[in-house]
Amino acid sequence: MNFIATEGSHLVSVTNQTCIIVAGGSGIRMGASIPKQFLLLAGKPLLMHSISAFRMAVPSIPIMLVLPDGQQNSWGELCIQYQFTEPHTLITGGLTRYHSVKNALAVSEGSGLVAIHDGVRPLIQPETIRMLFAEASTHSNAIPAISSNDSLRWADDQGNRVIDRNCVKLIQTPQIFELNKLKAAYVQEYEESFTDDATVWEKAGNVVHLAGGQESNIKITRPEDLVVAEALKLL
Amino acid sequence: MNFIATEGSHLVSVTNQTCIIVAGGSGIRMGASIPKQFLLLAGKPLLMHSISAFRMAVPSIPIMLVLPDGQQNSWGELCIQYQFTEPHTLITGGLTRYHSVKNALAVSEGSGLVAIHDGVRPLIQPETIRMLFAEASTHSNAIPAISSNDSLRWADDQGNRVIDRNCVKLIQTPQIFELNKLKAAYVQEYEESFTDDATVWEKAGNVVHLAGGQESNIKITRPEDLVVAEALKLL
Numbered sequence: 001m002n003f004i005a006t007e008g009s010h011l012v013s014v015t016n017q018t019c020i021i022v023a024g025g026s027g028i029r030m031g032a033s034i035p036k037q038f039l040l041l042a043g044k045p046l047l048m049h050s051i052s053a054f055r056m057a058v059p060s061i062p063i064m065l066v067l068p069d070g071q072q073n074s075w076g077e078l079c080i081q082y083q084f085t086e087p088h089t090l091i092t093g094g095l096t097r098y099h100s101v102k103n104a105l106a107v108s109e110g111s112g113l114v115a116i117h118d119g120v121r122p123l124i125q126p127e128t129i130r131m132l133f134a135e136a137s138t139h140s141n142a143i144p145a146i147s148s149n150d151s152l153r154w155a156d157d158q159g160n161r162v163i164d165r166n167c168v169k170l171i172q173t174p175q176i177f178e179l180n181k182l183k184a185a186y187v188q189e190y191e192e193s194f195t196d197d198a199t200v201w202e203k204a205g206n207v208v209h210l211a212g213g214q215e216s217n218i219k220i221t222r223p224e225d226l227v228v229a230e231a232l233k234l235l
Numbered sequence: 236m237n238f239i240a241t242e243g244s245h246l247v248s249v250t251n252q253t254c255i256i257v258a259g260g261s262g263i264r265m266g267a268s269i270p271k272q273f274l275l276l277a278g279k280p281l282l283m284h285s286i287s288a289f290r291m292a293v294p295s296i297p298i299m300l301v302l303p304d305g306q307q308n309s310w311g312e313l314c315i316q317y318q319f320t321e322p323h324t325l326i327t328g329g330l331t332r333y334h335s336v337k338n339a340l341a342v343s344e345g346s347g348l349v350a351i352h353d354g355v356r357p358l359i360q361p362e363t364i365r366m367l368f369a370e371a372s373t374h375s376n377a378i379p380a381i382s383s384n385d386s387l388r389w390a391d392d393q394g395n396r397v398i399d400r401n402c403v404k405l406i407q408t409p410q411i412f413e414l415n416k417l418k419a420a421y422v423q424e425y426e427e428s429f430t431d432d433a434t435v436w437e438k439a440g441n442v443v444h445l446a447g448g449q450e451s452n453i454k455i456t457r458p459e460d461l462v463v464a465e466a467l468k469l470l
Binding site for chain 2: 149155162208227234
């Protein structure tokens with residue numbers, strides 16, 4: 001059993017925290033010949049930053065890394081090359097993010113909370129992870145969300161119109177859930193609208209609890225994101 | 236009369252292109268003691284980058300810079316210090332962005348197109364400006380818009396729910412309009428919902444034409460944005 005501090009410094013007991021890091025992207029949008037999760041940030045592959053952040057946040061946490069079958073050998077070689085020794089379990093990825101997460105949940109046991117994180121969000125900070133675990137232990141889930149700095153418009157077949165930017169939240173990861181409830185939600189058949197875990201959770205009838213996000217927790221999808229991440233990493 | 240090339244390389248005649256750069260912010264969110272539009276990017280104040288981009292896009296363009304009364308002396312000193320000699324006209328800012336733009340429109344004459352730009356978006360590229368002028372010459376207005384890389388949720392008093400991120404556009408500047416129609420739109424009384432010029436334009440019954448934006452055209456509102464901008468500037 002681990003104890004983590006909430007923002008108000010009360011101790012919250014959390015049993016069996018688990019982490020699933022999903023890294024199934026092929027990197028097509030990056031224009032890179034290697035998968036984007038293997039690109040280097042501050043001298044080491046993106047994924048290693050994500051794994052280290054979870055280990056720093058909760059030293060005893062078991063980490064599952066979901067990778068496509070064809071990338072697991074390369075990952076093993078990278079771990080040797082970069083002397084990366086953080087313990088983690090490899091899980092084979094599926095056709096979509098939904099199927100990848102489902103593969104990892106299938107081998108997750110016990111109760112407690114599970115954090116599911118995009119491997120290509122390497123700037124996640126240990127403090128954010130701890131805050132989200134604390135929120136999830138109270139609300140059964142915690143989804144990091146930030147606001148937009150830009151004005152927003154809704155555009156569809158009918159044209160476009162302004163929408164209230166205060167009502168729109170940009171959703172990040174890690175998304176944290178009660179493991180057993182999330183596993184029950186993942187019994188649902190796959191739908192195209194399942195772009196993240198909060199969507200699967202919501203569709204199963206659960207309430208989504210939005211928590212604070214981290215502005216710098218960007219997703220690396222384009223080459224310029226990597227340049228931005230390098231700059232933010234130095235802050 | 237200027238001629239600018241559209242993306243398809245057809246020449247489009249555009250008379251009387253004008254530019255209004257709005258810089259009224261006090262910089263409170265930056266935690267800086269100097270207004271954010273005066274902060275340095277790549278060695279010179281943010282505003283100078285915006286002005287130079289418009290001059291590069293359309294060499295003959297008249298540029299109006301809207302600044303609060305109390306900042307105009309400091310700006311003059313910065314222009315001397317940084318040997319900044321791009322011609323521009325100073326306009327006194329108003330209580331809100333709406334009132335600042337209205338002050339500049341009041342002294343804008345003739346017909347043609349007017350581009351209105353946030354002074355704190357210093358990474359705007361001349362090619363983006365030219366593309367938007369070309370779009371506006373065909374559609375009477377052009378509003379730069381990009382998509383979100385994150386999943387989005389709608390949060391209000393009723394709770395929160397997922398929304399289709401393909402339908403939500405993040406709106407940038409410069410927003411370009413037919414000058415006379417925009418002046419007519421600005422006859423409307425001020426409303427709190429007037430957060431940008433597209434909103435004022437739409438409220439007057441005009442159709443908003445969304446055009447492509449520029450991913451790196453970020454708004455500098457927080458200290459980390461400046462770090463990101465420095466990195467993007469080097470690309």
